[in-house]
Amino acid sequence: MSDLGTRLRAAGRRLTPQRQQVLDLVEQLGHATPEQIVEAAPATDAAPMALSTVYRSLEALQELGLVTHTHVDHRVPSYHLTTHATHIHVVCRDCGCVDEAPADVAEEFVARLDRSLGFEADVTHAAIHGLCRTCRKQS
Amino acid sequence: MSDLGTRLRAAGRRLTPQRQQVLDLVEQLGHATPEQIVEAAPATDAAPMALSTVYRSLEALQELGLVTHTHVDHRVPSYHLTTHATHIHVVCRDCGCVDEAPADVAEEFVARLDRSLGFEADVTHAAIHGLCRTCRKQS
DNA sequence: TTGAATGCAAAAAATTTGCATATTG
DNA sequence: CAATATGCAAATTTTTTGCATTCAA
Numbered sequence: 215m216s217d218l219g220t221r222l223r224a225a226g227r228r229l230t231p232q233r234q235q236v237l238d239l240v241e242q243l244g245h246a247t248p249e250q251i252v253e254a255a256p257a258t259d260a261a262p263m264a265l266s267t268v269y270r271s272l273e274a275l276q277e278l279g280l281v282t283h284t285h286v287d288h289r290v291p292s293y294h295l296t297t298h299a300t301h302i303h304v305v306c307r308d309c310g311c312v313d314e315a316p317a318d319v320a321e322e323f324v325a326r327l328d329r330s331l332g333f334e335a336d337v338t339h340a341a342i343h344g345l346c347r348t349c350r351k352q353s
Numbered sequence: 354m355s356d357l358g359t360r361l362r363a364a365g366r367r368l369t370p371q372r373q374q375v376l377d378l379v380e381q382l383g384h385a386t387p388e389q390i391v392e393a394a395p396a397t398d399a400a401p402m403a404l405s406t407v408y409r410s411l412e413a414l415q416e417l418g419l420v421t422h423t424h425v426d427h428r429v430p431s432y433h434l435t436t437h438a439t440h441i442h443v444v445c446r447d448c449g450c451v452d453e454a455p456a457d458v459a460e461e462f463v464a465r466l467d468r469s470l471g472f473e474a475d476v477t478h479a480a481i482h483g484l485c486r487t488c489r490k491q492s
Numbered sequence: 493t494t495g496a497a498t499g500c501a502a503a504a505a506a507t508t509t510g511c512a513t514a515t516t517g
Numbered sequence: 518c519a520a521t522a523t524g525c526a527a528a529t530t531t532t533t534t535g536c537a538t539t540c541a542a
Binding site: 313 | 427430443445446452454458459461462465466469470471472473474475476478479480483484485486489
């Protein structure tokens with residue numbers, strides 16, 4: 215993977231400190247909502263990083279295929295690196311906890327979707343909802 | 354499945370024409386956003402059905418386990434009957450088309466999540482994103 | 493220098509909440 | 518009659534947009 219600047223320029227866009235920082239923060243946080251990103255951004259720097267900039271940066275990074283997002287919490291999107299997308303998100307509808315499973319547990323599933331619909335699924339993009347081990351016992 | 358009124362009362366709630374209508378509309382529309390439900394509701398009736406009522410009704414119906422929702426369009430939730438949830442939603446990130454696959458294509462996947470995490474997945478609740486057959490060829 | 497990107501504030505969307513009134517059981 | 522629901526409007530929350538200014542290439 216070439217570096218961020220090269221990729222952005224190839225797409226007729228530019229590398230700015232904000233974009234670099236958004237990417238860094240997504241990587242560092244693992245999963246992050248736009249809100250969490252501004253919060254984590256050191257306002258000590260020159261600019262305080264506007265929320266709208268974060269939205270626009272994420273959009274750009276997503277277009278480049280560097281990040282994707284998932285709806286862990288049913289409302290706000292949570293972004294993560296595509297290279298980090300080697301796992302599936304599993305969210306408990308009772309306690310709200312989020313767990314991860316290696317992406318290969320979905321291999322067979324993805325293959326079947328391909329066979330039956332010709333659909334190329336990106337499971338790492340989806341949050342699977344259900345009941346976690348603990349909440350399951352209680353209900 | 355007992356009828357709506359009985360279920361609601363068992364939960365200490367009441368059966369109102371609005372709730373009945375919301376349920377009917379979800380069934381009739383297959384998948385519907387709160388917005389689509391008010392639009393589809395015949396305002397000709399006594400009340401015009403407030404959007405907030407739709408939200409509250411869906412919440413109640415969801416609590417009863419009669420409906421669930423999915424994030425087909427990344428932002429607005431789309432509701433459907435749980436009894437109708439025998440298929441998986443597959444959304445193309447390019448053209449935005451929504452296709453369905455029978456729930457059993459995920460059987461193995463669900464079994465594996467159970468084995469590895471003890472997680473009871475509800476795949477019919479998830480929208481799987483990716484590329485449809487057509488868009489796949491074009492890229 | 494030139495177009496793209498930022499910040500800020502205002503505009504849109506999408507949901508939620510407060511409260512007086514109507515309705516169900 | 519008592520408690521739950523509704524409708525409406527106002528308040529939140531989340532995301533997008535317009536625009537003057539700044540900055541990358």
